[in-house]
Amino acid sequence: MTELYTLTAHAAHALLTAREVSARALLESVLARIDAVEPRLHSYLRLLPETARAQADAVDAKIAAGEAIGPLEGIPLALKDILCTTGVPTTCASRMLENFIPPYDATVVRRLREAGVIVVGKTNMDEFAMGSSTENSAFGPSHNPWDLSRVPGGSSGGSASAVGGDEALLGIGTDTGGSIRQPAAYCGVVGLKPTYGRVSRYGLIAFASSLDQVGPITKDVTDAALLMNAIAGPDPCDSTCFPEAAPDYTAGLGRSIAGLRIGVPREFFTQEGVQVDAGVERAVRTALDLYAKLGAEIEECSLPNVRFSLPTYYIIAPAEASSNLARYDGVEFGYRQTGTKDIIGMMTASRDRGFGMEVKRRIMLGTYVLSSGYYDAYYLKASQVRTLIRQDFERAFERYDVLVSPTAPSVAFPLGAKVDDPMQMYLNDICTIPINMAGIPALSLPCGYDRGLPVGLQLMGAHWAEPALLQAAYAYEQAAGWTRTAVDEAGRVTAAG
Amino acid sequence: MADYELIVGFEVHAELATATKIFCGCSTEPGAPANTHTCPVCLGLPGVLPVLNGAALEHAVRVALACHCGISSPSIFERKNYYYPDLPKNYQVSQKRAPFGVDGWFDLEVDGTVKRISIVDIHLEEDAGKLVHPEERSAAGYSLVDFNRAGVPLLEVVSGPDLRSVAEAEAYMTAMRRLLQYLGASDARMELGQIRFEANISVRPVGTETLGKRVEIKNLNSFRTVTRAIEYEMARQIDLYERGGAVAQETRLWDDARGETQAMRSKEESHDYRYFPEPDLVPMVFTDAYLADLAAKLPELPAARRTRFIEAFGLPEYDAAILTGEKTIADFVDAAVALGANPKTVSNWIMGEALRLLNEKGLAPDALPITPRALADLIALVDDGKINANQAKQVFAEMFDSGAAPEEIVKARGFAQISDVSALAAIVDAVVAANPDAAAKYTAGDDKPLGFLVGQVMKQSRGQANAPVVNALIRKKLRGE
Ligand SMILES: [Zn+2]
Numbered sequence: 001m002t003e004l005y006t007l008t009a010h011a012a013h014a015l016l017t018a019r020e021v022s023a024r025a026l027l028e029s030v031l032a033r034i035d036a037v038e039p040r041l042h043s044y045l046r047l048l049p050e051t052a053r054a055q056a057d058a059v060d061a062k063i064a065a066g067e068a069i070g071p072l073e074g075i076p077l078a079l080k081d082i083l084c085t086t087g088v089p090t091t092c093a094s095r096m097l098e099n100f101i102p103p104y105d106a107t108v109v110r111r112l113r114e115a116g117v118i119v120v121g122k123t124n125m126d127e128f129a130m131g132s133s134t135e136n137s138a139f140g141p142s143h144n145p146w147d148l149s150r151v152p153g154g155s156s157g158g159s160a161s162a163v164g165g166d167e168a169l170l171g172i173g174t175d176t177g178g179s180i181r182q183p184a185a186y187c188g189v190v191g192l193k194p195t196y197g198r199v200s201r202y203g204l205i206a207f208a209s210s211l212d213q214v215g216p217i218t219k220d221v222t223d224a225a226l227l228m229n230a231i232a233g234p235d236p237c238d239s240t241c242f243p244e245a246a247p248d249y250t251a252g253l254g255r256s257i258a259g260l261r262i263g264v265p266r267e268f269f270t271q272e273g274v275q276v277d278a279g280v281e282r283a284v285r286t287a288l289d290l291y292a293k294l295g296a297e298i299e300e301c302s303l304p305n306v307r308f309s310l311p312t313y314y315i316i317a318p319a320e321a322s323s324n325l326a327r328y329d330g331v332e333f334g335y336r337q338t339g340t341k342d343i344i345g346m347m348t349a350s351r352d353r354g355f356g357m358e359v360k361r362r363i364m365l366g367t368y369v370l371s372s373g374y375y376d377a378y379y380l381k382a383s384q385v386r387t388l389i390r391q392d393f394e395r396a397f398e399r400y401d402v403l404v405s406p407t408a409p410s411v412a413f414p415l416g417a418k419v420d421d422p423m424q425m426y427l428n429d430i431c432t433i434p435i436n437m438a439g440i441p442a443l444s445l446p447c448g449y450d451r452g453l454p455v456g457l458q459l460m461g462a463h464w465a466e467p468a469l470l471q472a473a474y475a476y477e478q479a480a481g482w483t484r485t486a487v488d489e490a491g492r493v494t495a496a497g
Numbered sequence: 498m499a500d501y502e503l504i505v506g507f508e509v510h511a512e513l514a515t516a517t518k519i520f521c522g523c524s525t526e527p528g529a530p531a532n533t534h535t536c537p538v539c540l541g542l543p544g545v546l547p548v549l550n551g552a553a554l555e556h557a558v559r560v561a562l563a564c565h566c567g568i569s570s571p572s573i574f575e576r577k578n579y580y581y582p583d584l585p586k587n588y589q590v591s592q593k594r595a596p597f598g599v600d601g602w603f604d605l606e607v608d609g610t611v612k613r614i615s616i617v618d619i620h621l622e623e624d625a626g627k628l629v630h631p632e633e634r635s636a637a638g639y640s641l642v643d644f645n646r647a648g649v650p651l652l653e654v655v656s657g658p659d660l661r662s663v664a665e666a667e668a669y670m671t672a673m674r675r676l677l678q679y680l681g682a683s684d685a686r687m688e689l690g691q692i693r694f695e696a697n698i699s700v701r702p703v704g705t706e707t708l709g710k711r712v713e714i715k716n717l718n719s720f721r722t723v724t725r726a727i728e729y730e731m732a733r734q735i736d737l738y739e740r741g742g743a744v745a746q747e748t749r750l751w752d753d754a755r756g757e758t759q760a761m762r763s764k765e766e767s768h769d770y771r772y773f774p775e776p777d778l779v780p781m782v783f784t785d786a787y788l789a790d791l792a793a794k795l796p797e798l799p800a801a802r803r804t805r806f807i808e809a810f811g812l813p814e815y816d817a818a819i820l821t822g823e824k825t826i827a828d829f830v831d832a833a834v835a836l837g838a839n840p841k842t843v844s845n846w847i848m849g850e851a852l853r854l855l856n857e858k859g860l861a862p863d864a865l866p867i868t869p870r871a872l873a874d875l876i877a878l879v880d881d882g883k884i885n886a887n888q889a890k891q892v893f894a895e896m897f898d899s900g901a902a903p904e905e906i907v908k909a910r911g912f913a914q915i916s917d918v919s920a921l922a923a924i925v926d927a928v929v930a931a932n933p934d935a936a937a938k939y940t941a942g943d944d945k946p947l948g949f950l951v952g953q954v955m956k957q958s959r960g961q962a963n964a965p966v967v968n969a970l971i972r973k974k975l976r977g978e
Contacts, residue, residue: 084544097543104537106544205543209776238546239779320776323576326587327541331642334543343582343640370578370771379773 004029005166009075009223012169016063016074023059023074023118026169027052030076030120034167042142043152043162045081045091047121052076055118071226073116078159078168081122082129083109083214084203092205093137094127096328096335096354106203107235108172108214115230120168123158127356128325129176129207131155132428134183135419136358143415144186146453150412153183159217160187170227171217176207177313178408178432180215181444185407185456188446190224190473191217193432195463196439197242199228200235206324208317209240211436221445221474225249228466242464252471258295260472261400264288267306268405268431268458276409276431279450284406287447287457287476291404294475301400303392308385309434310426315369315382316437321359322366328354361422386437393438397462402472405431407444407456435460443469446482500703501735505666505727506617506658506711508695509673510651511683512624513556519623519650520547520590527689531629531643539648541585546777549574553650554781555791556682557621560652561598562792563680564616571780572597574621578771582640583626585647592620594772596655597781603656603676604800607668614669615657624649652682658697658708663727670694670720671822675799678824686861687719694723699744700734709734710744714758716751726751730758802827810840816848825863832869838876846872850890854897867896875903885964887955888912916963918970921954924962925970928953940975947971 004012004026015021031049038044059074084090084102091097105113112119126136134142134157142157144150145165152161156173163171164187173180175193184191192215199214206212216227232246269276276284292298330336330350337349355363369378396403408431418425435442440463447457457476461469518525521538538545561568573595576588598619605612626644654673660666674692677683685692694717699709712730717723734744749758797805799821806817806827821827826847833843855862875896879889884907892906899906906912915921928950929936935946947968954967972978 084542090543092543100543102537102542102544104542104545202546203544206777237548239548240546240777319773323578323588323771323773326578326580327543327585329580329582329587331582332540332542332585344580347580367771370773372769372771375771375773 003033003166005033005169007169008219009072009169009226012075013069013071013073016059016069019063023056023063024053026074027056027076027118027120030166030168034120037145037165037167040143040148041145041152041161041165041167042140043078043123043158043165043167044121045093045124045137045139045158046089048088048119052118052120055116059116059118070116072170072230075117075170076120076168077112077117077170077172078121078123078162079109079112079119079172080125080156080159080174082125082174082205083172084205085109085119085122088122090122090205091139092128093125093134093139094355094359095138096351097205097333098138098335100333102203104203107200107237108231109203111231111233112172117170117230121162123156123162123171125158126155126179127359128205128321129155129174129179129212130321130358130362132178132182132425133413133415133418134158135415136356138356141415144412144453146188147412150414150453151186153186153408153412155179155183156191156217157183157186160184160189160191163187163217163219164189169219170223172214172227172231173217174204174207174212174214175432175436176211176213176317177436178429180217181432181442181456181458182408182429184217184444185446185454185458186412188454189217189219190221190443190445191215192224192228192443192466192469193435193441194228194232194466195242195441196436197240198232198246198441198464198466200233200238200241202235202237202241206320208320209324210320211313211317213436221470221477222250222253224443224473225253225470228470232466247467249467249470252467253474254478255471256295257291257472257475260291260294260296260402262288262291262296262298263301263396263400263403264298265301265303265306265396265403265405267303271307271430274409274427274430276406277411277450280406280408280410280455283448283450283455284404284457287480288404290476290479291472294479296472299400301396301403303389303396303434305385305388305392306434309389309437310430312382312385312389313429313433313437314365314426315378316386318362318366319370319379320366322363322370325355325359325363330354358422389434390438393434393440393460394462397465401461401465401468403460405458405460407431407458411450411453411455431458439463441466441469443473445473445477447476447480448482501700501731501738502703503660503662503727503731504658504699504701504708505660506697507654507656507660507666507669507673508697509654509656509670510693510695511654511677511685512691513553513650513652514681514683515550515552515556515650517550517552518648519550519553519621520648523648525649527645529645531641532645534645535647539585540644541647547590547775549778549781550650553621556650556680557597557619557652558783558788558791559680559795560654560677560682561601561619562788563676563795563798564598564601564603564619564654566598566601566616566619568783568788569595569597569599570783572783573780574775574778575772576775579768581625583628583642583644583647585626585644589623589625590775590778591622593622595774596620597783603673605665605668605672606800607665612659612665614659617655617657619652619654622651622653623647624651652677658699658711663724666696666727667720667724670723672799675822675824679796679798679802681796686863688861690718693717696723696727696730698727698730698734700731700738710746712744712746712758713748714751715748715761718753722751722753725756726758729756733758799824806830806840810834810844812840812844816844819852820844820847823862825865829865829869829872833873833876836869836873838873839880842876843872846876846893850893851897854894866898866900867893871896871903878903878907882914882916882963883907884912885914885960885962887960887964888914913961914963915958915961916966918966921958921962921966922970924954924957925967925974928957929971929974936975939971
């Protein structure tokens with residue numbers, strides 16, 4: 001029989017409501033899978049088996065009492081360790097917050113709990129979400145379930161490797177420049193970065209406030225829609241959160257996409273200094289052929305200002321980070337270096353020891369671009385360019401319903417391949433960063449393989465167009481019929497068929 | 498030595514009178530045990546986000562409107578970045594570079610003439626926490642932080658360099674504080690640190706137009722220290738110019754014990770605050786309807802109230818100015834009048850006994866311990882002839898001390914006024930008989946002995962005689978009037 005841990009959330013829900021499987025059995029299957037593969041994957045920084053078991057038993061009691069359960073009730077989920085959880089350490093994969101125990105829940109965490117989702121553990125990531133491989137974790141990298149010598153992507157690499165490696169049915173990640181979509185692509189799963197403001201950021205430990213967004217990492221499109229239903233919506237605790245109620249994201253799944261207008265922006269395939277790998281491009285073009293067969297109208301297009309996304313991002317994101325991370329000074333919480341002679345020494349030493357190299361690099365970048373005399377040339381200019389990028393997208397969405405590109409220029413790269421070359425690491429995000437700059441939603445879903453590793457197809461939509469993205473993604477997913485995984489005894493996942 | 502002209506501008510920092518902090522729901526009530534008025538938001542814990550307190554914004558907009566400012570819309574918050582242990586996030590959310598109120602003015606009355614002072618900007622910001630140093634700091638090896646104040650809403654009002662004398666500076670401080678109180682925007686109690694002034698001071702030879710180098714003075718805790726600091730700084734700068742030196746544009750701290758200003762260390766001054774727009778808050782957009790509504794609901798401001806006291810109550814200009822100078826006093830007068838008391842009589846009680854007793858006991862005007870109801874009742878007792886003026890003063894003093902109702906005091910003290918003409922006539926006869934010289938003088942046309950004779954009657958009656966009746970009886974008896 002199929003192992004329970006390989007199920008999607010909606011398939012597991014059907015078994016739970018049919019009383020064929022208990023929530024506890026589902027959880028135990030996942031926990032056993034974690035026992036088996038976690039030493040190789042290192043998706044998690046912390047497991048919460050006891051609270052998870054208690055929650056599962058409560059769901060079973062509810063089912064036994066004949067009560068209806070919600071679509072995600074009793075489903076095990078992997079939560080990125082950047083979202084605050086009451087009483088449970090929330091580290092951002094940093095020495096700085098190794099012992100930080102939040103006294104409050106992030107809004108997303110509260111909503112998950114209200115939906116009855118079971119958080120099985122908190123997942124590894126690049127420190128403070130700064131990175132594209134989880135190699136910047138202070139607690140060691142995660143590994144790609146498809147090839148353990150390769151990275152799972154980042155920064156939400158732990159959530160992606162957990163879902164891709166069947167250590168959870170659902171995952172939550174955050175995306176500042178591609179941190180949900182790129183690891184989802186690398187691990188052969190679905191990842192959605194919602195429109196900026198669609199999901200509350202309250203309790204999400206900030207990297208770059210104007211770019212950060214929480215979103216689902218799931219085994220298929222239906223689960224992504226279900227998870228969006230649980231987490232999206234207004235929040236009085238977040239002034240930047242969209243005040244209108246979220247729609248039912250499953251509503252459009254299964255509807256025909258005939259007549260869907262798809263734009264294919266050439267800047268996402270080739271740009272100065274970056275060329276999408278031939279195998280990746282081939283997979284994406286094949287996917288576009290399938291979309292054509294499904295009745296979509298496909299057209300090449302251009303977003304000329306998108307080429308400025310990377311430099312603009314590396315001004316705005318570090319600038320905001322330099323300020324957001326100023327609070328980690330050893331005074332109130334987080335790592336404190338003792339034995340220093342005064343307060344300045346304490347703050348300096350605490351930050352020096354508490355932060356890793358990439359975090360320090362970005363704090364210095366951000367401090368520099370905000371400095372008196374440089375602000376106009378860097379931050380202000382970048383803000384203006386950001387407007388141009390957004391306008392490029394707005395113009396494109398007058399013509400197209402969806403834009404399609406690869407999620408990343410390559411498949412997962414080997415661990416260590418880019419750690420010494422930050423510029424190469426940054427260039428890896430060239431297809432995902434423009435979306436955050438524009439604040440629009442984008443989804444990555446598997447579209448085949450290059451050299452045996454999954455390729456991600458990125459669908460981009462206008463502001464609040466998540467339903468259209470999910471509908472288009474679902475149509476492709478059903479037609480393409482990629483059998484997601486086959487799992488070997490060592491815990492490795494390989495492409496089937 | 499050339500004649501120099503003093504040039505002063507102010508930055509006024511006022512704590513807004515909101516029940517909760519600017520970005521969270523914590524109480525702003527002072528005096529709570531350390532760190533009890535805190536939450537994840539005002540502690541700046543990882544992951545938290547600010548939500549602007551609408552009441553703070555409304556107060557601030559009202560002040561801006563009362564100062565005739567243009568309202569920038571959209572207006573944004575910015576982050577002012579600097580490291581200090583009392584600043585939870587190590588940045589302060591402020592509007593320093595993007596104030597929402599700009600280019601306003603404020604009419605200041607000094608010695609009977611009105612002077613228009615420009616208001617350069619009005620903006621909101623959050624307060625920081627407070628460092629608490631153990632007695633033996635070096636021995637303890639630590640300091641503590643109390644974050645109760647972190648996130649308390651502050652309003653900053655920046656004036657142009659338009660004040661030209663110490664008197665004008667004093668008048669401005671008084672008037673600005675009064676305006677904030679009238680608007681209900683701030684309690685503005687200096688002794689509680691609810692309002693602070695920073696003065697920008699320069700001097701220039703009379704007749705020249707260019708402004709001298711400006712010195713900013715901080716650490717001014719009372720009107721008195723501001724005045725002293727301005728006088729000191731003026732003399733210091735003139736002395737520098739006279740000796741051929743130059744004034745440095747700098748920030749100086751007032752040292753109250755030494756009575757002098759001292760330059761801040763340049764290290765403290767050379768901050769690069771790296772301002773940038775606060776991404777966690779959305780731009781504030783003020784609709785015309787919102788602004789018109791607030792403008793229409795502005796309360797009566799000090800100048801209008803003074804005019805009303807003169808015109809509707811028939812009070813002298815001087816009295817009206819004093820009474821409206823403190824909002825709580827003016828509110829008291831209005832309340833007593835609303836209870837039926839005669840405005841002039843109310844004014845006389847406040848201008849006389851109330852201010853005298855407040856002064857004597859070193860109390861602030863807003864600490865007036867009697868109620869408008871009690872004063873109105875006291876006035877009614879006098880008007881009804883139940884007690885005389887002398888007794889009323891004693892009753893007032895006791896009301897001031899004990900807070901008891903006037904009727905109770907009158908009863909307890911056995912006060913009752915003798916207005917009975919036959920009873921008083923007998924005493925008058927006895928007094929006239931006992932003081933023939935004074936009586937003769939008065940009869941002969943000298944008015945002076947009248948007071949003495951009345952006083953003797955009062956004494957005989959143990960202060961209970963109705964003085965106007967006694968007056969009339971003596972006049973009638975000795976002069977047949
Ligand atoms: Zn608070």
